[in-house]
Amino acid sequence: MSIDKETARRAAYLARIEVKDEDLDALAGELSGILDFMEQLSEVDVEGVEPLTSVTPMNLPMRKDEVTDGYQQDKILANAPDAREGFFAVPKVVE
């Protein structure tokens, strides 16, 4: 499975990583190499095999639906690149 320049552009977009147009060909080559390596998996007969989502046969535990923590606005905002008046600040989203 080979990735072309447009597919590399799409993968970069899906990952929200800016890639310069002139770097897309090289990126496509690298991603193709990795996907070729994964291609070996098509040799395996997985007919009727369930996908593994948890290595331990364990159900996710339920807890009581109650408030156990909170009121930490200062701590939550402490590492924000831009926080104002108790909010995370971001560039304008709605035109």
Added chain:
Amino acid sequence: MSELSKLTISGAREKLRAKEITAVELTQSCLDAAAGADALNAYCAHTPDIAIEQAKAADARIGAGDAPDMCGIPLGIKDLFCTKGVKSQAASNILDGFKPEYESTITTKLWDSGAVMLGKLNMDEFAMGSSNETSAYGPAINPWRREGSDTKLTPGGSSGGSAAAVAADLCLAATGTDTGGSIRQPAAFVGITGVKPTYGRCSRWGVIAFASSLDQAGPMTKDVRDAAIMLETMAGYDAKDSTSANLPVPNFESMLTGDIKGKKIGIPNEYRIDGMPAEIEKLWADGADMLRDAGAEIVDVSLPHTKYALPAYYVLAPAEASSNLARYDGVRYGKRATLQSGEGINEMYERTRAEGFGDEVKRRVMIGAYVLSAGFYDAYYRRAQRVRTLIKKDFDDVYATGVDAILTPATPSAAFGIGEMKNEDPIKMYLNDVFTVTVNMAGLPGVSVPTGTDANGLPLGLQLIGRPWEEGDMLNIAYRLEQSAGFVSKPNKWW
């Protein structure tokens, strides 16, 4: 005094309890050793003030007769662990300046038991790498060199700073994390012991996530006994990690009897890979002989899906990483890129991530996004999850025949030179994990033990893979192997 940092945990515990040394003296010795080892680039942050304060508290506890095993033991902490008020960046620029407001469960357990934090340790960015070369801090350097050479070697990765710091006696022990071999491969490259526990044994809360279904933290120590002592403190149920196992934690150290008579040790045929160096093959055969001489029964076993573990891992781990790393968006913590006028939130996301992530992380996040995208999800991601079921079943089948542990090489080679893989295809670097990655895929415990050296005098390690939750039994076999191998070499100090 500078000799104190060379102690093991068990050795220091004895001297502390006998009041031959104080925790402050021991800590100062480690701080001095760490401060004088910039050439190794093992530490990315030193925390001497915290260390001395904790050491004083430890001395008070020891004086009062209330001294758990880890009390007063100076440790290095991998940069992947969130430590309150101390920068925790996963060796990434995207977390530039991030100081958590909270402490990971594992480090909380260590500090509660009286252990001392010397600082944070270098690693591959977001634990993605096998040579420490993807670190935003530059690579940690292996304290070992090839005989007659001053070529800088990698300490392995991703827990490379942890490995270098323990091997060079810049701490008594260190925490590591292991998603595909990131504790066991570096441990083997520097001649120390590294344990990846059963998935769910140690809480992942507060450990910066790479691939959540594979990540496990564990100890990196100077010997097997220390690993048993430290693992017991790190392990245990945590309600804050939904995959944490609610099982009692045994006293692992008390299980180190060295008696392995009648134990059944499997040798997997599929691990005899093409092009395996003769010295690795000999190391492996010698290890099997040592266990046989100690009374174990050596049996051939088959793990038929072994060759598919690495390609399946390189679907699943990037897929999980792309999801986990989506949180680094320039909004809540770390770096935010500078925008030009007229640019909006999409440019902020895309440029922040372009500037903040290194090349290997970007590659994996993009591959992950791709294999999870519509049209490819079934072909790649679902298929890899199904192959994972088969890999786990291989181990289940072997253990169902009464095998107690599986012996394999830890790595396909000794430590290689910094920059040697630079122009290679990324896949070549991924092959470092060929013997270790199956263990993460199946959620099993594994330990890497140094048992010999290569022709250049560099350490080589063997791996033991245990049954789920049987870390104690696995460590006892490792302890026997350690005794038989008698590996005591240390790197000559050049830094």
